Amino acid sequence: MLMHTHEARLDALRKELARRGLDGFVVPISDEHLSEYVGAYAQRLGWLTGFGGSAGSAAVLAHPINGKGAAMFVDGRYTLQVREQVSGELYEYKSVPDDSMGDWLAENVGEGAKIGFDPWIHTRGWAKGVAEKLKEVGAELVPVDGNPIDAVWEDQPAPSPAEAYVQDDKLAGRSSAEKRAEIAEWLGKNKLDAVVISALDSVAWTLNIRGADVDHTPVALSYLMVQSDGTADWFIAPEKVTPAVAQALGNAVRIRPRDEFSAAFAELAGKRVAADPARSVAAIFERLDEVGAEIVTKDDPTVLPKAIKNEAEQQGHRDAQERDGAAIAKFLHWLSVEAPKGGVDELSAAAQLHEFRKESDLLRDLSFDTISGAGPNGASPHYRVDEESNIPLKPNSVYLVDSGGQYPDGTTDITRTIWVGPDSPPDEVCDRFTRVLKGHIALDMQTFPPGTPGSALDTLARQHLWMAGLDYAHGTGHGVGAFLGVHEGPQRIAKGRGAQAGTDQPLMAGMILSNEPGYYKAGTYGIRIENLVLVKDVEIEGAEGKWLGFETLTFAPIDRTLVKRELLSPAEIDWWNSYHQRTRDLLAPQLEGADLAWLEAACAPL
Template sequence: MLMQTHEARLSALREELARRELDGFVVPISDEHLSEYVGAYAQRLSWLTGFGGSAGSGVVLREPREGLGAAMFVDGRYTIQVRDQVDGNLFEYKSVPADSMGDWVAASAREGGRIGFDPWLHTRGWARAMEARLKKAGMELVAVESNPIDAVWADQPEPSAAPAFVHDDEHAGRSSADKRGQIADWLKAEKLDAVVISALDSVAWTLNVRGKDVDHTPVALSYLMVQADGTADWFIAPEKVTDEVAAKLGNAVRIRPRDEFSAAFAELAGKRVAADPERSVYAIFDRLDEVGAEIVTETDPAVLPKAIKNEAEQRGHRSAQARDGAAVARFLHWLEGEAPKGMLDELSVAAKLHDYRNGTGELLDLSFDTISGAGSNGAICHYRVSEETCLPLAPNSVYLVDSGGQYKDGTTDITRTVWVGPDAPPAEVKDRFTRVLKGHIALDTQVFPTGTPGSALDTLARQFLWMAGLDYAHGTGHGVGSFLAVHEGPQRIAKGRGAQAGTDQPLMAGMILSNEPGYYKTGEYGIRIENLVLVEERHIDGQEGDWLGFETLTLVPIDRTLVDRDLLSPFEIDWWNTYHAKVRDTLAPQLEGEDLTWLEAACAPL
């Protein structure tokens, strides 16, 4: 009999912890590759709690000293969502970084408690920090041999069996042999024998393969070990490797069963092996230690070259953006006519947007679950619409839609906020929207010297909100892959500092990022304007040193109804008009009839 309630699942987990003589267990949203989006088989936190966000962790204690004995830890993006989806009678709500998981466990678990964690779902840094905190409280952090949730999740899905497929060199811009050769040269220069690569997008990029194992991210569940001679061992379920993929990779890539990955570490005994502490799980370091390898902590060598798009990838992105932009324009035209009638809801609108993208004939997947937020739901930054939460698009309200597509030549991500008429928007809404727009323009038009990190640019997008005592609780920009992950490092534009935050990474020509400031009024509405931008070299008369700027890639009209023109400077109005002229010139050849007429009006000078 399947457990249908989260209370029953929580009880079953506690019984399993008792059988294993554990006093608690940490449940992250993670898989063996530390992926942001994980396959259905790895959605353990969602199964246990009902939480549908993409980041967060739960902790369950068997016999707490006080309180509920279970807590959810999420950041500012999910403070509203976690309360909507997770029963407050079962789990306490905790906000990171203000609330520390280690402090909570130390205060809530019994003295001498043994707290379990799955070593295949956490980094070594996390485990060391948690172990140190618990040790101070007289507790022990225990690496489990198997995940206790898997033992009680009776209908847990199996990992995807979808075959991997070739990502052709035309779109990749480089062959896999060339990429492996670059990694081999790096290994030899660093006097290393091998590198373990476990991040799924890094494996896919290095081998020029893609897959269908994770929703919205075209990757195959697998691991890669690259040797200093340029050969590699690819650990993947053999039935997933087609003859075409095997032939494309050739004899230099040895295909081995995925379940042999752990045992294969014995072959690295006595060798100098690189592993990325941010992108490899604790278990990988544990196995390297166990077999006697010399571990050298280095950033995954695929990360930076993957982020710096070559000419073929840049061309592909522009092509994908133009195609995607036409589909979104058709959608916005349809929405403008239908939404004020009051017959639409969040789910039906998201489905219609998918239909328009699918109508291109080239959509392979969405790049993430569409954020379709009407009214108060738009104030939830990473809202995921469901049958239970779906709201109608009410006349005279704000609607926010954040969406994207996966195409073989590029990955798109765009947010547009629109006013659902028929009346004019309130002055407050126009003020907030225009402040977000001004921040978007300030970031889009900034030039900056080489070596500038994302953290140095973040304030540009927030400045006009700050002047009104307002802010938003998410980063301003994330990296984007080429027919890969819609959230890609190492580059990022955000407040945080440090290598882990990604904001210390200097921006480099060829990197693609989002530009997405926003404003969210809890319980009322949300605003966000998001375009993707390409970092490019800039030449300035009289310049000293090398300078960079942004090419705007996303080309879709922005809702002029929400703009307070009096708040815009002449420079900002010129940006608006120049941007929309480019939108018109790019999209018009793909549109006709009423869609084209709508585009012309939407792109008219402000």
Template sequence: MLMNTHEARLDALRKELARQGLDGFVVPISDEHMSEYVGGYAQRLEWLTGYGGSAGTAVVLTDATLSPAAAMFVDGRYTLQVRDQVDGRFYAYENVPQTSVAKWLSEHAPEGARIGYDAWLHGKGWAAAAGKALEARGGALVAVESNPIDVVWQDRPAPSPAPAIVHDDDFAGQSSQAKREALSAWLAEQKLDAAVISALDSIAWLLNIRGQDVERTPVALSYVLAHADGTAELFIAPEKVTTELTRHLGNAVRIEPRDAFVPALQGLKGKRVAVDPERAVAAIFAQLEQAGAHVVETRDPTVLPKAVKNPVEQQGHRNAQVRDGAAVSRFLRWLESEGPKGTVTEMSAADALQEFRRQTGDLRDLSFDTISGAGPNGAVVHYRVSEETNRTLEPGSVYLVDSGGQYPDGTTDITRTVWIGHQGGGGEPSAEVKDRFTRVLKGHIALAQAVFPQGTAGHQLDVLARQYLWAAGLDYAHGTGHGVGSFLSVHEGPQRIAKSAGGQAGTDQELIAGMFLSNEPGYYKTGEYGIRIENLVLVEARDIPGAEGSYLGFETLTLVPIDAALVDVSLLTPLELGWWNTYHARVLEVVGPQLDEEERAWLEERCRPLS
């Protein structure tokens, strides 16, 4: 059985911890680049526990007789999923940010405990906090020489050998040389000698390359060391290097084997080196400090230029949205016909949606695993369907589907919540469901229509999306908006719209014209249904006659109809009805020409004005 498998793995890990003289070990979802999504070789937490979320950490104490002897840490998006996937007999469930690994260790680690961690998988700040917590108990945080998970994971896959791919300037809108020259100028201005670029999407953006090493994110496993003289080294496995890549990078970028990265860091004695503590692992800092380099902690200098999309990237994204909008509209038409038959499952629906995207001819990958949640599974915010959890879409129920595509000109992300009707009609959504959906819709519209002064940060806008839920004593346990890359990561910083402030998770980042964000308020009733409405938006300048200062707003980019069957029209104001009608007229205008005659007739009906 599955749980027996994970129990055996936990037992094997504890034996290896004892062999290494450790009293415990911390297992994150991470790789050497602090990535959100990681390759199969780095899925250590899932292998150990069965947990398939994209954010989480486990702590395992070596002594299995302790209570608790292990714990799983997840945030509000995964509180239901972790209970479904991780055996509560062996792991206590802990909620972040109400607690943390450091706090838990300060309360539960044995006195004098030596707790291991892999310095290539954790940030410097995390290690400092955990180490301080253990010191208070007379213990220590110990950087392991070999990850004990890797020792006992006998069939661990190797990192992907796929070649790196050149990302054409026609899509990037700016050459790699121009980006590297801007980085060189920044280094000179800051009186720095070099910068370590270790985040995979930053490397992809800087060098105008992409890859196939991480599912759902088109990046290549590598490191970059950029210098003030405009040169750089790319550290990448030799099998990934093609003639085209070498020609594309030119003489100013030296290509070195990936295992030459640490020796290169050790050769920076006396140099002033920029490193981002949020995006570089603790081991990089340790290597530089041991080498005698002067480390300057600062944000990765590619992060903000990457987030502010140039006109070519903006138009490319619009083009991708037209293609994607047609694919998702075809899917919704198919679902409206097939769903009421009671034969569609979460997995078959997700497969059908992927096929509609594939038929566009330009799909490179999904941008994340499709969240296909029927009924109560829709209430699991980041639900991932499996053979064990796969449900049928029952007639007379709510279905939530959050999905996206990776296209060479853009990355998409859209959520639609739909009512699965009965064959022959009948069976309307309950008054409660329509009320909740409409409150989510009202929040979505409020954010979409927001106009705000230059300098506004994401946390200042978050309340706009929550206000109608709050008025009814309701809320949702996730952010309202995340940044999105350009044929890169579907979750891209530094911008974010969420409650938290104080410099956390990008919510203090000023929103700048050219940034992509999601607009995705939701509501989730545990055990019954989930609701989310998500479109992507572009921050754009707003010309307001008589304005005192510069103002911004949002262009809505996603073009797919929203299910009118779930709307309580009586709760909408005339301005909200106007937004709905204008939005759907735009969907019909732009997406309609992509469809055949029957599909267009369906779209016309779904885009008819509400009154």
């Protein structure tokens, strides 16, 4: 009999932990590749707790002494969502980074306790940090052989059987052989024999291969070892490799079964091997240690080249954005007609937007689950609608929709905030929207010298909110892949400093980021305006040295009914009018009839 309640699942896990002699276990949202979005088989946290966000973890004690004996750890994006989806009777709510899992475990376990973790879904750094906290109280963090959740999850899905496919070199801009030669050169410079690459987007980028094993990210479940001569071993389920894929890779890439990956480390004995501690699970380092390889910790050598888009990838993004913008315009027109009637809800709106995107016949997938947030649901920045949370778009309310598409030539991500009429929006909503807009414009227009990190620009997007004593609890910009992950490092625009935050990475020409300031009034509404931008070289008259700036990639109307014109400077009004003229020029040839008439009105000068 399947366990249908989360209380029953928690109880089953505790019994399994007790059977194994464990006093606790840690459950993250993660897979063997440390992916942000994971396949259904790896959604262990969601199965256990009901949490539907993309980042979070739980700590479960086998024998609770005081209180609940379990805790959910999420960041500011999910403060509201976790309380709606996860039982407060079963789990304490903990906020990251203020609350540390290591501290919580140390406070709640006794001397001699053994806390289990799966080394195939955690980093070595995480394990080391938690182990040190537990050691202070005489407890121990121990790796498990086989995940305890898998032992009690009776109807756990199997990993995806989808076939991998070739990403055309014309879209990739460079061949796999060129990329592997560059990695080999890097290995030579660092006197290394091989590098282990386990991040799925890094594997896909290196081989010019895509897949359908993870929702919304076109990657194939596999690992890669690249040797110093430019050859590589690709570990993937054999049935996923088509003749076309094998032919494209050629003899220099040895295709091997995915389940041989762990055993293959024996071939690295005595060799100098690079692995990225931020993108490789602890088990990879354990295996390298076991076989006697010399481990050299290095950043994944594909990360920066992958982030710096070549000319073919840049043009592909422009083409994908132009196509996507037309779908958004059709949706916004449809919404302006249907939503005020009161017959549209969050699910039907998201479904209709998906239909408009599919009209191009080039859409491969959404780039993430559409955030379709009406009224109070829009106040949760990473809200995900389902049958239980679904509410109507009420007349005279705010609606936030954050969405994106995966096309063979580019990955899109756009947020628009819309006033659902028919009456005029309240002054407070317009004030907040215009402050967010001013921050968006300030970041879009800024120029900066090479070497500038994302943290140096973040305040630009927040300044007008800060002047009113307001802020938002998420980053301002994330990197975006080229028909890969919608969230891609190492670049980021956000508060704080540090390599782990990504905000110390200098922005470089060719990088693509989001520009998405927001404002959220809990229980009432949310506002966010998001476009994607390309970092590019810019010419400034009289400038000394090189300078960088942004090229806007996303074009779709911004809701003019929410703008307080008197709060905008002449330069900001010029930006608005120029942006909408460009939007009209790009999208009008793709529209006709009522859609075109709506676009013309939406793009008229402010």
